Amino acid sequence: MASSNLAVKEALKANPVPSSVDPQEVHKWLQDFSWDFKAKGGKYPTKYNLDVNTREQFKLTAKEYARMESIKEERQYGTLLDGLDRLDAGNKVHPKWGEAMKVISNFLEVGEYAAIAGSALLWDAAQSPEQKNGYLAQVMDEVRHTNQTAYVNYYYGKHYYDPAGHTNMRQFRSVNPLYPGVRRAFGDGFLAGDAVESSINLQVVAEACFTNPLIVSLTEWAAANGDEITPTVYLSIETDELRHMANGYQTLVSVMTDPESFKYLQTDLDNAFWTQHKYLTPFVGFGLEYGSKYKVEPWVKSWNRWVYEDWAGIWLGRLQKFGIKSPKCLADAKKDAMWAHHDLALLAAALWPLTGIRMELPDEEAMNWFEANYPGWYDHYGKIYNEWKSLGFEDPKAGFCPLVWMMQNGHGIFIDHTSTLPFCPTLSKSASNPSFLEMNGKRFAFSEGHGERQWLQEPERYEFQNFFEQYEGWELSELVKAAGGVRSDGKTLLSQPHLRSTDMWTLEDLKRLNIVIPDPMKIMNWQPVH
């Protein structure tokens, strides 16, 4: 078959049909579309010289891109607006998952949105017209994906029995302590820095590595939990990602052949891997395992398949002979793949009023599953959850607050200054090596050494206000109310520590806890270490 097709192709090439033009026939001229002039070159700072001769692997023209994407859109919206609508798909989702999607899709939207500008930065930096054309298609894809991820929340908002949170996460996320982290990795990391560094963050690590578990594997968890909306959208999103991965690969190619450029690559690769992993590994694992009733496979196994064996093996491994090396942080990343999402889940539960979703603590069945797949889980985390439950975690009248419990038991929560993730040094099982530093009169906390290095090397990149600094002094219920965390009855909270429709927490219940947000780097007795 293959050889006869080749013959047909060759015959067509010799005697082309004169009345039509194949998109690839136009694409072959793209490299001639540009010209040289004095001011030509990317407008933004970069260490690299991007090769003008780099090729693009998918050979799309604007019109053919439009035809292909138009089919994707027809199929996706057709499924959502006809098929799934008639099936009442919005109400066939397990609530645990329907709640998790409030945050998952909204946070993914942050990345897709930032990637519009990130791809535009690459479109600007690339010198090869084929590459520019490929990056432009990615700009448009990212517009599409922002539409799509937002549409999942919009669709849930219209069809799911608890639209609160799906409709207004764009406002309430401002007070979610997990949100700055996604802004850093998926937002700023994609576009605020050297175009090649951004490309490695966006295309080589976030897309080629983490979107596979985040967008592809996640659809298995969705389907297992009754959600056919998300697979319809996310699998279609991912049909664009392979072109982005190819864009990222060609970004590498475009600088690898130039020794002057190549010498900068490993630093950016190591930093980008840690930047993305530091957020995505815990966040995705937390979303899948703690946002689901029906489990598919342990997150660490998905991580091993998609991140370690396939991404590291097929992508980086093959590049080793051209001088690419293992990221120095790989061993720590693997430890995180095992435990970081459990650390994050504990903190998310402790911070539940600020998440904007209804979440429940793991039940017995879930605890057994965690212990079977993560030996040692119960003694470290399960016991705490059981204690919280017995103290009235779910009960609005019990006056129990896990945050207070943590402080009373000597488990301080700090915010890592590079990743912006909250961490608790005394309860962490992931790769942890906390340090607390003072520079120019300000105190900084770091959960581990790789992030601390990034800050020490480029401190001016991380001048920001963390959650505690921004909201220090706010009484918790006041903050939740101001940020739109109350339902339309004016009193019931958006966030809940259980999934029932009875015994829902109100602003009053929260106010009774009498929590005023502190800045731990201010109130504790910090002294220099000699």
Added chain:
Amino acid sequence: MSTGKFVRGMIDPERAAEIRALVPEKPLETKRDHIPFAKRGWRRLTEYEAVMLHAQPTTDAIPGSMDVGESVQKWPGGRPLFGVESTALLSSNWFNFRDPSKRWYYPYIKGKSEDGQTTERVMKSWADSGDYGMMNDAWRNQILGPVYGAFLYEEFGLFNANSSTVYTALSDLLRMWIAESGFDKDDAAQMIQTQRVLLGKIFPDFDESLGDAKKSWTEAAMWKPAREFVEHIWGEVYDWGEQLWAIHGVHDHIFGQFVRREFFQRLAGIHGDTLTPFIQTQALTYHQQAAEGVTALFGKMLINEEPIYSTHNRRYLRAWTNQYLPQTTAALKAFIGVYKDLPVKVDGITCRAGVQASVERVIDDWSRRFAEPLDLKFDRNAFVREVMSGY
């Protein structure tokens, strides 16, 4: 055909029953309007706008943003991902922009796909039916070869100039519209080459390669001012407001429209070329949509409905117009010499009066759409005189 091994919550009887038992009789929340916190802007949000508005995760330093605090990771040196430093224009709410064409990704891409499908059919019919036989040989080889080919570079250059506008624009709905305008420019350049590839297949004497076209674009006096504009705006201008205004609001609305409409679309027919007008119609539509967006952004949002910075913005638009209009005048003046080389001359169309009428049409249209609403003063007759001195 699925293997059926995978357990899906929606159709697995046990799971479906468990889920059903958890869904309460009444919804937990009755309000289903999306982003209820959003400001209306100058009209009610369309469904798409409700889906997209405030998707941009920005700091509250940008007026109108919903987020709080600072961007977390910045460029080395401290530049934030989006910042008010990126343009001299000022707004009380950058999130007020609404695309007048109400395009969002799906209808936008569907429209372009339809344009592509129609083009495929039109080109096939044009080629199979022998319509090409009408085409004047000199028009094909002296105009569609180097001149039309060179215009590809103008479109491609303006496409590239849009990269920094997509990168730095200050709000979501604005960025979507700009991205579409940039994509249209890339498409316009590619469609010129699509047509040239077809001509190369049909006519043994037509060379679809771009050597002569590029030589014309980079060396010929007729393109010099236009090329220098494109190079400047692509390589040296960082202010995204200035770029958008200079590209769509000045240069392309005068020079681009003249070349596409008054020259190629109008004159192709008298040379027996029925294909070029069809291809250029698409580019004209794309420009029209860009022009409407520019009108909405600059005229409506930043001037008419801007409560604080209207005077400030008008000052910059005037200054930019004063900077770019002379260059556009020079571009048109240099281009207009091409009439000398036309293989077919038709009285009333290619004569001085006919060409002057074409010049007047584009400049009057520009004046009506952009200059008058913004109270931008310019000497229309001097413009026409200066351009026509190149005839």
Added chain:
Amino acid sequence: MANWYNTETRDEWQDQINSLRSVSAGVECLQSFRADHTGPDRKTYDLKKEVTWIESRIEMRLGQLHSEELISDEDLLSKTIDGKCAKEVVGEWVKKAADIDCKIKMEGLCIAYRKACKPPMVPINYFAAGEKILISKLMRLRAIGALDQTVEELREMRGVTRLSVQ
């Protein structure tokens, strides 16, 4: 205009900013604000919750005052806010960077450039062109050997103090 988040500090600053009546007053306000409250070398972190918001509002007011001045279009677009040739001013900064081969010194220069020249002090078309050159150099100096320095060496390089809770 404001979103749900507001503070008294912001209101106070907004009043102060609204009362700016001249470019020179605005320049002085912006320069001292940037020196005191922005960057890792700031004098105080007291306003850290509000810093980017206040800075942007001063910049916007100053930009507005600048465009109200009776200066030519040419001067508006190509001169610094205090009337110097923008190209030359940026050129001076680029010249200062030419002999620097130390990443810490280069970092200091880049941060200082931003504080001194970020719009509306210098029009964006000139400021960003200069920033491209300076930051490219900073990034190159930083990337080489970045993975070889230990955390301890980096702490020493920055002169940070380690803390613990007593």
Added chain:
Amino acid sequence: MTKNTNGYNSGTNAKSGQAFMDEFLGDATSKIPTSDAVVVALMKSEEIDAIIQEIVIPMREENPSIAIEDRGGYYWIKATGKLTFDCDEASEMLGKKYTVYDLLVNVSTTVGRAFTLGNKFIVTNELLGLESKVESVY
């Protein structure tokens, strides 16, 4: 359980609990591996179901390393070397015009170097642009 080393739960992932953890965190896996495999995920649809049955499964005769797994919304395929999807063949089999870009409507991800070559879609372990050229039929 498949014996194919490319199988979905082969290698370390065949283990569970403590045994998995010991191998996953062991020193032997602290560096990046080198793999000659490629991975493709195809979103389920009318055409993809037919392509799996009529094109991908028969490919195993020539390349027994091909593993296919039903993952709910998509098929996961992993193979050593290269996977080539010939859309002229698919077009003939489906009885309608089906270009490589129609196939891409449902290709949900790839690991490896993916590219179009005329009406073929190829995912290869070769390093395009470094070890080999990005070819075009035109």
